[in-house]
Amino acid sequence: MRNEVIAERLEMLREELRREHLGAYIFNTSDPHNSEFTADRWKGREWISGFNGSAGTAVVTLKSAALWTDSRYFIAAEQQLAGTEYQLMKLKIDGTPTIAEWLGKELSDSDNKEVGADGSTHTAADIEELRQELRQHGGLTLRTNFDVLQRIWKDRPMTPLNPIMLQPIELAGETTQQKLSRIRKALREVHADGMMMSQLDDIAWTLNLRGSDVHCSPVFISHLLIGSQQATLFVDECKLTAEVKSYLTEQKIAVRPYEMAGDALQKWGEWNILIDSDEVSEALARQVKANEIIRKPSPVPVMKAVKNEVEQQGIRNAMLKDGIALVKWLRWLKPAVEAGGQTEMSVSRKLEQLRSEQPLYRGLSFDTIAGYEEHGAIVHYEATPETDKPLESRGLLLVDSGAQYQDGTTDITRTIALGPLTDEQRKVYTLVLKGHIDLQLLHFPDGASGTQLDAIARAPLWKAGLNYLHGTGHGVGAYLNVHEGPHQIRMEWKPTPLRKGMTVTDEPGIYLEGRFGVRTENVLLVQEAEDTECGRFLCFETLTLCPIDTTPILPELLTQEEIDWLNNYHTEVYNKLAPHLNDEERDWLQSTIVRKNSN
């Protein structure tokens, strides 16, 4: 059945392309702040294609249309693109052309060799790469100053105008003046007089402010221009409460309209400005008029990644609350499933409700992934009313969830045996746990990057012919985004060293298509281990407080050291959570401390 809505939108688009003499237009998945999650206003790729996955690029020519996405979304994209003229392009599959290769062919007999893309939703680095590739394939050129959605998306959502809140110093732990002073010092070291910040969580961190413009992320749409003496926040003034206005005045931070950020960049005449091409949009970067543009990574993400003592304590408090809600939920879960009528969506709602009862709760930190049995094998599964699976008293339920509390952000995955399991499930469950524990037991030299540690969590799985294609760990914000960089634990080269005070997740998993998925995730804090004649060593403190299901474990696959870790962890979880639980919950929690011994 033809999708008339999408057909009509494509017709409007092509009329504009003809008017502008463009051969094609590229719709990516981002916003003017290189966000992972965007406000609805920037969901143009979804609007023009009908595909709502979190990653994908739609490209439309006058006669054809195609959508590129990765393996997480092949099935969903196929369903959602049915009835449209979009061809699905499967990334990293042999024979799939790149966007430039495809456009080179599609436009080979076209008079219009120019391609459009909105420079405000692409980073400067993205556009530079795209421009080069298009030139190589059929000599195509790229126009970035024409946002076609402004003309054709009639009911396009506005830029969000939600109010901005102070993050008090009791939770932030460092004043904005101290942060600005550290940033300015870092800029002087690379001979920069200032920098443009666009990344929303960097701005929120620097100014000790929080917003609610993006689903699950406590950030607000803005740019921040930092000079050696002054700083200017480009934001809609109506979002500022009287309190925030006077705070910004105190901090000597000027406020100008969001749309004026580009104008301001044109007045840097005699100074040097740092522009991080992987952060700032091409639309902004192209307006800079400065003595010198220093293209280097922003110093802010690493500063933000290292949590100060106050932030660390806040995260510990948030973990305690999250643990209480999770224990209440876990105790409820199996009997509820036995009673019947529970589904992936219903148990997710229950968990959300229990979290919302905790103090300083501000919402979820991402949409809950609750995948039962074969749904657990779909890495980015999100249950919908159409897919929502009833839960039975058998098999594995994978739940990856997290919350925003004003004192910290959480992210946890537990895989729960709802009843009897297969031998394969028990083996995979135990090996994932083994990798998960081994990373937490690791000590490592100060200066090591996550790439250098990644194999520790995978080695037990590799030996059984198992592997996962996602990363092992990412940073987690302090009441900020649930995914933070720049450090990561993953196979791809990520050179940023893990430093004392950084948070990082530990989340190995295995996904066996059509059968089940297992993932176990804690949030860790990098701590000092010891100084020796061989150097300084770091280790991990486990922040997450929630029991790990021991019923599926095959103890013969674990070493005594791993079993000891698990027993100690459960004792710690009990000791910290018990005072906050009622008798029934406390008894249940105590029953999770099964002292396993290796055979």
Add this chain to the structure above:
Amino acid sequence: MRNEVIAERLEMLREELRREHLGAYIFNTSDPHNSEFTADRWKGREWISGFNGSAGTAVVTLKSAALWTDSRYFIAAEQQLAGTEYQLMKLKIDGTPTIAEWLGKELSDSDNKEVGADGSTHTAADIEELRQELRQHGGLTLRTNFDVLQRIWKDRPMTPLNPIMLQPIELAGETTQQKLSRIRKALREVHADGMMMSQLDDIAWTLNLRGSDVHCSPVFISHLLIGSQQATLFVDECKLTAEVKSYLTEQKIAVRPYEMAGDALQKWGEWNILIDSDEVSEALARQVKANEIIRKPSPVPVMKAVKNEVEQQGIRNAMLKDGIALVKWLRWLKPAVEAGGQTEMSVSRKLEQLRSEQPLYRGLSFDTIAGYEEHGAIVHYEATPETDKPLESRGLLLVDSGAQYQDGTTDITRTIALGPLTDEQRKVYTLVLKGHIDLQLLHFPDGASGTQLDAIARAPLWKAGLNYLHGTGHGVGAYLNVHEGPHQIRMEWKPTPLRKGMTVTDEPGIYLEGRFGVRTENVLLVQEAEDTECGRFLCFETLTLCPIDTTPILPELLTQEEIDWLNNYHTEVYNKLAPHLNDEERDWLQSTIVRKNSN
């Protein structure tokens, strides 16, 4: 006491610098082939400074002189530079200036802002980097076409003229025509019509020829220019035996004088040539006249790194012979030490003699490192008559050695308890062995690089606050250089994946200054493990056949799996070597199979 020899050489040098209006001259440690080990002709840095370490750079201005080297050589350099005007510059130590920074200051008040360096002993990439750095520090320029040593080094050794030998197809396993055809295919894929090869082991591998121009490396000084139809070897014709001459004629490989390589590069007018800037000297690269210079890595090192079946069998044969010699030596060692009179040098000579009795022996693959007790903690220790330490029946002797056989190259390290040890020695010995075994037990996904695996060998050491600063593993040639790339197992990012058929060493170690050193090294071969729904997995076959001293082991630090590996390894060593040993040696070898059990 003033070193008159060096003083006189510096005087001659400065006379030439003044004549050429140069402010300074840089002497590096390399040759026109970017070799790790060079023929004596290119040991100019040693000649001008008196420092004979394997790494270092001497820089001389009209009024000052300095020598940069790394921590392996701080002590030796200090001794050897005593009595000269050289200032020792310790690399990677806080406060040590770079060469460009130092020159910028030294030449700030000089009229001569030009610095000299021999472009024929620097790669094109090195010179480009140096040129940029010198420009940034005081606007210095670099002259690379003046080899000052030609003027002042009166008794400079000639380019070696040793005869070249055929490596028969029974040992090479692939004809030169097949290799050339693979290389040409790889060149076509990057749109190159040809390439210049300078790396000596790449040339020897491609042509199935071997030489003896470089100490311990069976290579011959030459360049090889490969075109789409023809190939030209630039080599001194007097090195070619009649057999090799007729072989080259058969293979349609033209021969021209070594010195004419640069001339040939000037005639590539309409074609595209690949130049690997990390391989080809600046002196050659600057002469290229071609339609396009394609600056990419040479495809040959990866081809050479993957050993074919015949090479693999040759290496296994070489390992058998090496194992026989090593067992004879190990059986002899402890009684000989007890009898008295043995030193680091004397036991090294004994080992060399035993190896030389094996068929197809062609020499050592590197100078033996035999370090007793505190000398074992010096990573690149080489005993001299002055340092040679008498061995006693106590403590640890670290011996890293290897041989060239015509069927394969070996590289092995064993640390041997000559008698009673301290508790610390036993603990460190066991943990090094644990890391060594864990890497051999690993399975890993096809496509993983050595950087991604490196932590497996280190993790047991890190947990005890121990670490080593060298790499964990390097490739080993098939009757070629003992150090081969481009794959490596080390903490620094080396993206080349480990592929089936590659050799790689496994050599963790710990060095406790002033006390002792431990290293245990086997050569491994990458093999297929299994194909599963999660992908293709690889594993390691251990090629080295030599018992590992079990007397220092603290079994409680090993897992049962690690102990099983050790017992199985010793059984395999026994089964393979026993038929080639006399009764006495066989009994001794059997006594090494101590079935340890964990407590």
